[in-house]
Amino acid sequence: MAKYVVIHKKKECISCGACAAVAPDYWEMDDEGMAHLKKSIESNDLWTLGIDTEEARVINQEAADVCPVDIISVKEKEN
Numbered sequence: 305m306a307k308y309v310v311i312h313k314k315k316e317c318i319s320c321g322a323c324a325a326v327a328p329d330y331w332e333m334d335d336e337g338m339a340h341l342k343k344s345i346e347s348n349d350l351w352t353l354g355i356d357t358e359e360a361r362v363i364n365q366e367a368a369d370v371c372p373v374d375i376i377s378v379k380e381k382e383n
């Protein structure tokens with residue numbers, strides 16, 4: 305079971321590319337030029353991905369930290 309969840313408010317993306325530059329294993333730019341969190345699931349305009357490892361948490365937190373509009377977050381999963 306995933307320990308953390310990465311959350312992306314994709315519709316507010318300004319297409320700067322910073323997340324995909326620092327964390328390309330998790331982030332890519334889609335055909336419309338918006339960031340896409342790979343393998344994420346969309347629900348109510350939030351794209352989310354469960355992750356398990358500290359390494360994954362750190363790299364996605366880096367993506368969150370470089371996002372100029374602060375639309376990426378990494379949280380501990382509640383069960």
Ligand code: SF4
Nearest residue numbers: 317318320321323371
């Ligand atoms: S860093 Fe933020 S604004 Fe820039 S492409 Fe990624 S999600 Fe979009």
